[in-house]
Amino acid sequence: MxxxxxxxxxxxxxxxxxxxxxxxxxxxxxxxxxxxxxxxxxxxxxxxxxxxxxxxxxxxxxxxxxxxxxxxxxxxxxxxxxxxGPFPPMQTWRDGRRDGTWRLLEPDPGAPVSRFPEPWLxxxxxxxxxxxxxxxxxxxxxxxxxxxxxxxxxxxxxxxxxxxxxxxxxxxxxxxxxxxxxxxxxxxxxxxxxxxxEDGGLHPAVVADVRIRGLDRDHWHIWLDDPDARGVGSLLLCPLPGTDDFQLNARADDEERDLTPEAVRQLIAARTHLPADAVTDVLWHSYYEPRxxxxxxxxxxxxxxxxxxxxxxxxxxxxxxxxxxxxxxxxxxxxxxxxxxxxxxxxxxxxxx
Ligand SMILES: Cc1cc2nc3c(=O)[nH]c(=O)nc-3n(C[C@H](O)[C@H](O)[C@H](O)COP(=O)(O)OP(=O)(O)OC[C@H]3O[C@@H](n4cnc5c(N)ncnc54)[C@H](O)[C@@H]3O)c2cc1C
Incomplete structure (x- = not known):
């Protein structure tokens, strides 16, 4: 920190x-x-x-x-x-197993020339x-x-x-x-x-900085929308360079409005294959309504x-x-x-x- x-x-x-x-x-x-x-x-x-x-x-x-x-x-x-560091490849997870990697942003050879052609994390x-x-x-x-x-x-x-x-x-x-x-x-x-x-009907979200055991730091991990999993949307965990932290982004339910560190742990356990006690630290968390x-x-x-x-x-x-x-x-x-x-x-x- x-x-x-x-x-x-x-x-x-x-x-x-x-x-x-x-x-x-x-x-x-x-x-x-x-x-x-x-x-x-x-x-x-x-x-x-x-x-x-x-x-x-x-x-x-x-x-x-x-x-x-x-x-x-x-x-x-x-x-x-x-x-x-550069943005790592996305790693999709399904039923506790790796389900393909992909790039969020592909290099664009037609883009204007810059000394810094890629986003930096x-x-x-x-x-x-x-x-x-x-x-x-x-x-x-x-x-x-x-x-x-x-x-x-x-x-x-x-x-x-x-x-x-x-x-x-x-x-x-x-x-x-x-x-x-x-x-x-x-x-x-x-x-x-x-x-x-305008509010534009954007869904509230949770963002947090967490430390997690048992997740590699070479990928931006994503658990996609799954209608069987309460239909509440995907959850992402991005490793932050120079730290032991991951940034969590997730669509939020109303019940997440009064967010606590324990609620962040439970959110991860509910929407990923990771148990709540794999989350060793919740360093910062925020519930917000985008506009x-x-x-x-x-x-x-x-x-x-x-x-x-x-x-x-x-x-x-x-x-x-x-x-x-x-x-x-x-x-x-x-x-x-x-x-x-x-x-x-x-x-x-x-x-x-
Ligand atoms: C939960 C969340 C997630 C976000 N995720 C992303 C993202 O993924 N990508 C992205 O690009 N942006 C993201 N943002 C937006 C990004 O963080 C902001 O756009 C950025 O911080 C704006 O910088 P700022 O300096 O204008 O304002 P702020 O970072 O808000 O800084 C304002 C500062 O002013 C101080 N201040 C307030 N009132 C007073 C006062 N009266 N007197 C003195 N000081 C005062 C505050 O304490 C604060 O330090 C996110 C924002 C939030 C809240």
């Missing part, structure tokens, strides 16, 4: 008034990628993160070619190559650690246990009210603020920007939305983390040009497009 040595004492290094050009709210992959891009351009960047440490689940584990190109430009792709917590380490090396700062409570803007500044875990508050005045604070974005709410979307949604706009004056704060995707297409990092990569150079090279403000309007 992730370690986070830098979070301790981060408040001590919190910047003073006037020392920040861009306040980034949220240290998920979007906020960290954006902060790296800004910091390397000499933009004074500070990240505030509500959590005491970086998020610990494997969630978005697929880095797609364009995302890898962006991350390479940010100077983290060597570390991500070392931390990850890295648990999201590891991607975040690598981005965080890069940010600190570039001189950026991350302040944990600090939540944006409210904001107010004039035509010259944004006043951000920050609430600390110890109950204290302070106000930071900055030229620009970017809400990278996820699907339940406080920044989006403060701006009164609505999310428009597709888009913020009505991505900019309000000096405040921007990026990543899940701006758009929501069902996880099956692996879009969430990928599009979020690409938001950051687009907004980063535009803010850099405006703040450091006198580009016109209108450049920032092109971010949403």
């Amino acid at each position: 992730p370690t986070d040595p830098q979070h301790a004492g981060a408040r001590r290094g919190a910047p003073v008034q006037g020392a920040v050009d861009v306040l980034v709210v949220g240290a998920g992959p979007t906020g960290l990628a954006l902060a790296c891009d800004l910091a390397r351009r000499g933009v004074r960047t500070h990240v505030v993160e509500a959590g005491e440490r970086l998020f610990g689940g494997s969630r978005g584990k697929s880095l797609q070619p364009r995302t890898q190109e962006a991350l390479d430009d940010l100077g983290v792709m060597d570390a991500l190559r070392a931390a990850g 890295v648990p999201q917590w590891r991607t975040q650690e690598i981005l965080r380490d890069r940010l600190l090396a570039l001189g950026g700062t991350v302040e944990h246990g600090t939540r944006l409570a409210s904001l107010h803007q004039t035509d010259r500044h944004v006043l951000a009210e920050l609430a600390h875990d110890d109950g204290s508050r302070r106000t930071l005045t900055v030229p620009y603020l970017v809400g990278c604070d996820g699907g339940r974005s406080t920044v989006r709410d403060a701006l009164g920007i609505a999310m428009k979307g 597709t949604a888009l913020a009505e706009r991505f900019r309000d004056g000096r405040v921007f939305l990026a990543g899940d704060a701006a758009h929501a995707h069902p996880p099956g297409g692996g879009q969430g983390l990928n599009i979020s990092v690409q938001d950051a990569y687009n907004l980063g150079w535009k803010l850099g040009q405006v703040l450091r090279h006198h580009a016109p403000d209108a450049l920032l309007d092109s971010y949403e497009a």
